[in-house]
Amino acid sequence: MSDIILETRELVKEFRGFVAVNNVNLRVQRGHIHALIGPNGAGKTTCFNLLTRFLPATSGSIWFNSQNISGDSPAVIARKGIVRSFQISAVFPNLTVMENVRIALQRGTGLSFHFWRSLRPLSKLDARAMELLDEVDLGSFAHELAANLSYGRKRALEVATTLAMEPELMLLDEPTQGMGHEDVEKVTALIKRVSEGRTILMVEHNMKVVSSIADKITVLARGAVLAEGDYAHVSKDPAVMQAYMGTVNEELEGV
Known part of the structure; x- marks a missing residue:
């Protein structure tokens, strides 16, 4: 079995001439925690919507376990083993x-x-x-x-319901968004724990979370891949630092 569980090839999404996702080639390794990061408007959530077919791609293809799933419905994709959470708590x-x-x-x-x-x-x-x-x-x-439940525990409940679907690949969209420091730490530890024997692709803004648990990071900017690698590599990439700017740039350097 290939060690690449999910792959996108030249994935593009346009909205009336605006290119939200631009020729994204993504390769997620089986058993890893892979983070998708980038400034606001970089195309991260749009990518998730394409992967789960909540949105149809303008062009390009999506492959899961070496099968082309580009034309499958969201329900079929979920049954094949790709299950996602959303930014807004959904219990x-x-x-x-x-x-x-x-x-x-x-x-x-x-x-x-x-x-x-x-x-x-x-x-x-x-x-x-x-x-x-x-x-x-x-x-x-x-x-x-x-x-x-507290907000952090509602997020934990979402993880439990996601696990109940027996996913091969979990897509977590901003799992720590809106949390206080204590809840962020708990949910970060939870994600790390449930990743054992599973693959996780996550969109996350909190760089401390990303740096502590992500095996690989893909940075998006204006819908395109800006950089890719482990945290030590992407955090020192001049293009990444410029894209984030200001406070987040300082966070990238300081973690």
Whole structure:
């Protein structure tokens, strides 16, 4: 099996003449944490939307496990093993933490849309749901309403529901956005822990997070790849420092 799990070839996305993603060639190595970074408007989230087919590419191709998935639907791509989170927290607030994870686990039972049936058959999913909650340190919150969780714990719950889909490749879009320092540290450690035996591609603005867990970094600017390599390499690249400018530039140098 190839050590490249995901590859894009000359990927382009145009919006009425504006090129948001410009000939991006991305190669994500199996088992790695790969970070996609860049200034605001660099095309990072657009790239994620192309990879999961929430947006169709203008041109180019996307390959997953050596198969061309460029024409697949988002549902088919998810079933093949690419599962993503979003910038905005996406939990069911009026369900318990356990119920949120159990909904994700239902996909494998074929009962996802059988709303008229009793919930009793779903109790067989509880043991696996608890395993996933324990993996993200939410076991003690299993019967708490998701609405009552802190923002950082809601993010952890999203990771648990993502893991319930048994992804080969997890796409995490700004997993620490809007968090305080303590939550950032917890979620960073969580991402590192759940990456064991998995592949993660993440969009992230926090350079301390990126520097501490990313095996490889791709820097985007104006929709194109500006630099690529490990943190030590990209943080000293003059083009990267110029693209970030100001405060982030100082952060790049100081971490």
